Amino acid sequence: xxxxxxxxxxxxxxxxxxxxxxxxxxxxxxxxxxxxxxxxxxxxxxxxxxxxxxxxxxxxxxxxxxxxxxxxxxxxxxxxxxxxxxxxxxxxxxxxxxxxxxxxxxxxxxxxxxxxxxxxxxxxxxxxxxxxxxxxxxxxxxxxxxxxxxxxxxxxxxxxxxxxxxxxxxxxxxxxxxxxxxxxxxxxxxxxxxxxxxxxxxxxxxxxxxxxxxxxxxxxxxxxxxxxxxxxxxxxxxxxxxxxxxxxxxxxxxxxxxxxxxxxxxxxxxxxxxxxxxxxxxxxxxxxxxxxxxxxxxxxxxxxxxxxxxxxxxxxxxxxxxxxxxxxxxxxxxxxxxxxxxxxxxxxxxxxxxxxxxxxxxxxxxxxxxxxxxxxxxxxxxxxxxxxxxxxxxxxxxxxxxxxxxxxxxxxxxxxxxxxxxxxxxxxxxxxxxxxxxxxxxxxxxxxxxxxxxxxxxxxxxxxxxxxxxxxxxxxxxxxxxxxxxxxxxxxxxxxxxxxxxxxxxxxxxxxxxxxxxxxxxxxxxxxxxxxxxxxxxxxxxxxxxxxxxxxxxxxxxxx
Amino acid sequence: xxxxxxxxxxxxxxxxxxxxxxxxxxxxxxxxxxxxxxxxxxxxxxxxxxxxxxxxxxxxxxxxxxxxxxxxxxxxxxxxxxxxxxxxxxxxxxxxxxxxxxxxxxxxxxxxxxxxxxxxxxxxxxxxxxxxxxxxxxxxxxxxxxxxxxxxxxxxxxxxxxxx
Numbered sequence: 001x002x003x004x005x006x007x008x009x010x011x012x013x014x015x016x017x018x019x020x021x022x023x024x025x026x027x028x029x030x031x032x033x034x035x036x037x038x039x040x041x042x043x044x045x046x047x048x049x050x051x052x053x054x055x056x057x058x059x060x061x062x063x064x065x066x067x068x069x070x071x072x073x074x075x076x077x078x079x080x081x082x083x084x085x086x087x088x089x090x091x092x093x094x095x096x097x098x099x100x101x102x103x104x105x106x107x108x109x110x111x112x113x114x115x116x117x118x119x120x121x122x123x124x125x126x127x128x129x130x131x132x133x134x135x136x137x138x139x140x141x142x143x144x145x146x147x148x149x150x151x152x153x154x155x156x157x158x159x160x161x162x163x164x165x166x167x168x169x170x171x172x173x174x175x176x177x178x179x180x181x182x183x184x185x186x187x188x189x190x191x192x193x194x195x196x197x198x199x200x201x202x203x204x205x206x207x208x209x210x211x212x213x214x215x216x217x218x219x220x221x222x223x224x225x226x227x228x229x230x231x232x233x234x235x236x237x238x239x240x241x242x243x244x245x246x247x248x249x250x251x252x253x254x255x256x257x258x259x260x261x262x263x264x265x266x267x268x269x270x271x272x273x274x275x276x277x278x279x280x281x282x283x284x285x286x287x288x289x290x291x292x293x294x295x296x297x298x299x300x301x302x303x304x305x306x307x308x309x310x311x312x313x314x315x316x317x318x319x320x321x322x323x324x325x326x327x328x329x330x331x332x333x334x335x336x337x338x339x340x341x342x343x344x345x346x347x348x349x350x351x352x353x354x355x356x357x358x359x360x361x362x363x364x365x366x367x368x369x370x371x372x373x374x375x376x377x378x379x380x381x382x383x384x385x386x387x388x389x390x391x392x393x394x395x396x397x398x399x400x401x402x403x404x405x406x407x408x409x410x411x412x413x414x415x416x417x418x419x420x421x422x423x424x425x426x427x428x429x430x431x432x433x434x435x436x437x438x439x440x441x442x443x444x445x446x447x448x449x450x451x452x453x454x455x456x457x458x459x460x461x462x463x464x465x466x467x468x469x470x471x472x473x474x475x476x477x478x479x480x481x482x483x484x485x486x487x488x489x490x491x492x493x494x495x496x497x498x499x500x501x502x503x504x505x506x507x508x509x510x511x512x513x514x515x516x517x518x519x520x521x522x523x524x525x526x527x528x529x530x531x532x533x534x535x536x537x538x539x540x541x542x543x544x545x546x547x548x549x550x551x552x553x554x555x556x557x558x559x560x
Numbered sequence: 561x562x563x564x565x566x567x568x569x570x571x572x573x574x575x576x577x578x579x580x581x582x583x584x585x586x587x588x589x590x591x592x593x594x595x596x597x598x599x600x601x602x603x604x605x606x607x608x609x610x611x612x613x614x615x616x617x618x619x620x621x622x623x624x625x626x627x628x629x630x631x632x633x634x635x636x637x638x639x640x641x642x643x644x645x646x647x648x649x650x651x652x653x654x655x656x657x658x659x660x661x662x663x664x665x666x667x668x669x670x671x672x673x674x675x676x677x678x679x680x681x682x683x684x685x686x687x688x689x690x691x692x693x694x695x696x697x698x699x700x701x702x703x704x705x706x707x708x709x710x711x712x713x714x715x716x717x718x719x720x721x722x723x724x
Contacts, residue, residue: 159615164615165614165615165616165617165618166615166617167617168615168617168618168620168621169621169625170620170621170624170625171624171625172624172625172626172627179617180617181615181616181617181620182602182605182616182620183620
């Protein structure tokens with residue numbers, strides 16, 4: 001198709017027909033500031049921060065929605081555009097809680113950055129502010145509308161990415177705010193606590209509940225033995241907190257930092273990912289051989305579990321009974337590890353560093369405790385770990401590379417590493433299934449047909465003479481058709497992997513500030529497995545197996 | 561939130577069925593529910609959301625956006641007092657206060673006996689008659705100099721207390 005010729009700031013630019021001024025400018029390397037715009041998710045032209053002057057047009061246009069046309073001349077930095085942009089941001093600031101110094105997004109806030117870029121030195125408009133709502137009841141996500149800029153990015157993300165639509169604008173004019181249905185708390189609606197809205201928020205209006213203080217408390221308690229485990233996705237995302245390129249693998253520095261912070265043991269959740277795969281693989285075999293409920297659906301994403309409980313409670317039987325890897329690790333640490341190290345489980349604090357806010361909601365669930373002892377005590381997100389490292393004054397970039405603790409929990413196969421990527425759990429579990437049923441190692445290790453970034457992927461393979469049909473979906477909008485099929489009784493699959501976030505945990509919400517990029521980095525970390533060793537591990541922890549499983553059918557909705 | 565009675569649920573179901581499948585049915589359904597029940601219960605929003613394929617949050621957003629829709633039952637008689645610029649300058653704030661005193665209702669609320677709802681509204685588009693109020697679809701102009709509105713309110717109170 002013929003390209004459209006236009007000029008932006010007197011520079012000739014070619015753009016695709018139907019594209020916007022913003023897209024044309026970005027393709028040509030010309031920056032136009034934005035606030036409410038979120039690529040592929042939110043494009044409403046509501047905030048007017050991307051306002052530009054168009055030759056011949058009466059009024060200024062919002063670049064994010066203004067389509068390009070032949071011969072168009074755009075000025076992104078004319079005095080008129082700059083002043084309008086500055087005015088707009090000043091008006092937004094006039095109804096914004098200005099506690100920047102104590103805000104969780106201080107130095108990491110899009111509004112703060114805009115104010116700085118546009119040279120705003122004084123908020124000229126003072127007056128009444130919209131009555132704020134502060135909601136910190138939910139275990140994972142906090143909402144503070146005094147900082148909300150009404151960009152709508154969280155609303156659209158929840159609706160389009162997760163297919164949930166928990167949030168909406170409510171009220172009108174000055175009283176407009178973003179709220180869950182019926183202005184309830186996040187805790188009282190069908191929110192899966194995935195944190196995608198937190199990821200979309202440009203300011204500090206939505207953020208993960210901070211638990212750093214609980215970790216510091218445990219570390220300073222001489223009675224407590226504090227063990228930390230980190231999820232595979234964290235190592236590819238943590239570097240960004242310290243200005244390293246997105247996707248930089250910082251495993252060694254992370255382990256070194258955790259040790260300097262004072263954790264007694266530093267482990268990789270990968271070890272437990274192996275356990276999960278073993279358990280999930282064996283559970284699948286049991287179900288196939290004993291006419292159990294099929295298709296079996298993976299259960300390592302707590303966001304997905306919550307969604308299933310809210311939206312598809314009739315399908316709970318389909319969920320694998322396996323706990324998620326970090327919960328299994330917690331269970332092992334509080335049982336097998338405690339016994340072998342002669343420790344009181346009550347004196348062990350297990351801290352999980354996870355990419356997702358739903359894990360915070362997972363650890364407080366009643367079935368994740370035994371005799372009053374929680375499997376995992378605290379979950380920190382990647383962002384929180386970044387803050388903790390900074391708080392301890394650790395010079396992260398200059399740390400030497402260190403290993404995780406290399407005792408028995410330091411061993412793991414390659415299977416766990418791909419856990420965080422969409423399709424990874426399925427692939428790893430299928431390896432176990434094939435190996436166990438056919439009693440021989442696999443010729444081919446990569447079921448590449450189920451790996452990648454599309455919403456739903458399906459595959460068919462032969463295991464011990466049986467045609468096994470599998471499907472993989474990440475994000476709830478993609479999982480929905482698969483679930484509806486099961487409900488209607490027409491599902492052709494035997495095994496389904498569902499992850500709460502698009503692309504899997506490696507792109508989970510608070511893992512990083514920009515999405516969908518580290519997953520590709522992570523998929524490169526794929527390793528190889530050693531079947532015999534995994535089998536031995538399973539034998540060794542047989543005694544703990546019942547603690548690694550949980551009964552789904554007896555579950556009740558936690559907040560009903 | 562108390563449980564909705566069976567009769568109201570049937571009304572909602574009938575309305576939802578009537579508009580199901582039509583383009584943009586949310587507001588049509590909301591208007592009908594508001595008209596028949598006098599308010600929009602949460603159950604209605606949930607049913608409307610399910611029938612029209614939008615989220616309940618979005619339906620709630622629509623309900624809270626438009627002043628025509630209310631989430632609490634309206635009184636038997638609805639009074640709207642215009643707070644537009646012209647009416648305000650001509651003393652509609654005083655008028656509003658007088659009606660509050662007369663009916664025992666607070667602004668944007670319903671009186672305890674359920675007899676009156678009083679709403680301060682945006683411009684009603686009858687600035688020439690400022691200040692303007694509407695009682696049960698009847699427009700009362702020049703309401704500061706004329707006592708027609710207040711007479712009508714008093715008459716309603718008299719009749720209703722006679723009924724009881």
